[in-house]
Amino acid sequence: MNAHAPIATETSDTWTVAGRTFSSRLIVGTGKYADYAQNAAAAEAAGAEIVTVALRRVNLSDPTQPMLVDYVKPDRFTFLPNTAGCFTGEDAVRTLRLAREAGGWNLVKLEVLSNTAHLYPDMVETLRALDMLVKDGFDVMVYCTDDVVMAQRLEEAGAAAIMPAAAPIGSGLGLQNAVNVRLIVEQAKVPVLVDAGVGTPSDAVLAMELGCDAVLMNTAIAGARDPILMASAMKHAVIAGRQGYLAGRMPRRMYADPSSPLAGLI
């Protein structure tokens, strides 16, 4: 990069998934908030352009109950429907087909879970469901394990984005396998997003410093003492990590290198 090139700003440094371009590299969830108003305020504070919506858990259609869309407005945010709560490929595909009929959503997040203890994705079912969804014309962002080989398989099967978990959903443990995420980033030709398990702004910085295109999180914001303040912190963390990645880190050294070189002095 040219040393005098302008630094990446929120508006100049975009990323594209399935032909849609976004400035914000932070995707937020719509679960675990005190109410939809707090959810909407957090999404704004995060500077998010995409919100992911668990189709099985969020009220999108019953007007007798509070509805997400009255607070988190579909004309302000891109809705990314997800299949949280699905444990088989068929379940996930059925859920997304219904969502497409109801809301016209074509860009979706596929999540096929294995067991409730760790909520890691079942990658055999995930790959099977991806295949069905791609044949059906969906653009599929895929929640997956941080398995480098499986990430390659997903891409070959037509995934629009690869989304390795940092750690179990809702754990807040942060990136458990930075090396694998970096390897996935290096091989991928589609966007890579860390999804799930982020706990702190520094976790988000690390994901972005590894070269991820974006980060998806829910609990780290919704579960904070002050979700709105945390949403803002996460926004800045993602920007800082991205700029750090673009700037290129200094080489690591084993030994000291004086900050004020003595060469040339008497």
Ligand SMILES: CC(=O)[C@@H](O)[C@H](O)COP(=O)(O)O
């Ligand atoms: C919101 C959503 O899609 C979750 O399934 C996701 O993976 C977020 O996980 P965290 O709550 O750990 O951020």
